Amino acid sequence: MTPATNPNSHPEGWIPLDAHCPQGTTLLAATDFYNTIKKRRTVRSFSDKPIPKEIIEQVLLAAGTAPSGAHKQPWRFIAISNPQTKHEIRIAVEKIEREFYEDKASNRWLDDLEPFETNPDKSYIDTVPWLIVVMALRNTDDGGQVYYLNESVGIATGMLLTAAHEAGLATLTHTPSPMKFLRDILGRSENERPYMMIPLGYPSDDCHVPDLSRKPLDEICVFVE
Numbered sequence: 487m488t489p490a491t492n493p494n495s496h497p498e499g500w501i502p503l504d505a506h507c508p509q510g511t512t513l514l515a516a517t518d519f520y521n522t523i524k525k526r527r528t529v530r531s532f533s534d535k536p537i538p539k540e541i542i543e544q545v546l547l548a549a550g551t552a553p554s555g556a557h558k559q560p561w562r563f564i565a566i567s568n569p570q571t572k573h574e575i576r577i578a579v580e581k582i583e584r585e586f587y588e589d590k591a592s593n594r595w596l597d598d599l600e601p602f603e604t605n606p607d608k609s610y611i612d613t614v615p616w617l618i619v620v621m622a623l624r625n626t627d628d629g630g631q632v633y634y635l636n637e638s639v640g641i642a643t644g645m646l647l648t649a650a651h652e653a654g655l656a657t658l659t660h661t662p663s664p665m666k667f668l669r670d671i672l673g674r675s676e677n678e679r680p681y682m683m684i685p686l687g688y689p690s691d692d693c694h695v696p697d698l699s700r701k702p703l704d705e706i707c708v709f710v711e
């Protein structure tokens with residue numbers, strides 16, 4: 487009998503689902519989580535307070551639980567605390583950002599960025615205790631095919647940001663373009679495509695963020711019942 491016709495039959499090697507949320511507490515859990523995650527903000531002003539490597543490891547383990555096309559897990563997280571490496575990255579990033587702000591960005595793009603008061607100064611890369619570079623793997627480490635690469639790495643990155651927030655840490659999703667220089671500085675293989683840079687630390691004592699509002703439910707969601 488196939489599993490479809492007999493619910494008690496399962497493929498060999500499968501395990502029972504270990505669901506973490508007891509039935510009946512779902513609304514409470516969903517509301518609690520929303521109340522936590524709605525406080526996540528992009529931070530651009532960090533403290534230099536150190537963060538133990540063990541905490542970073544847990545955050546990255548959480549990111550690594552993301553779903554991925556055919557479970558190929560096509561990501562690698564390069565976690566950098568070495569001051570020289572961070573400084574080298576800062577210098578390279580600031581050069582690229584200067585080109586962006588002075589030449590490459592359209593006026594419309596610059597206008598759209600104005601509320602965030604961003605500019606080519608990326609001194610927080612020196613300050614922040616950890617810099618995570620997310621790499622998208624073009625192939626698996628043994629040369630196999632990967633599927634839905636951008637979708638998979640995007641979800642893992644979102645889970646990384648969420649796990650960091652849950653741990654009381656602040657993040658910035660930083661996307662200098664192009665990002666190939668990160669592979670060169672970090673001595674990584676051609677198989678790794680730099681996907682995003684995430685400074686990760688505690689916010690500075692006087693950290694302020696732009697007063698943004700988020701779209702209401704009826705704008706982001708359509709129910710078909």
Ligand SMILES: Cc1cc2nc3c(=O)[nH]c(=O)nc-3n(C[C@H](O)[C@H](O)[C@H](O)COP(=O)(O)O)c2cc1C
Nearest residue numbers: 526527528529530602604658659660661662695698
């Ligand atoms: C794909 C992506 C790229 C981003 N790139 C940058 C960036 O290069 N520099 C920066 O300061 N913020 C960057 N951001 C952060 C956004 O500006 C920020 O998420 C947005 O303003 C909403 O603010 P919030 O994250 O506090 O809700 C990026 C965000 C995303 C999702």
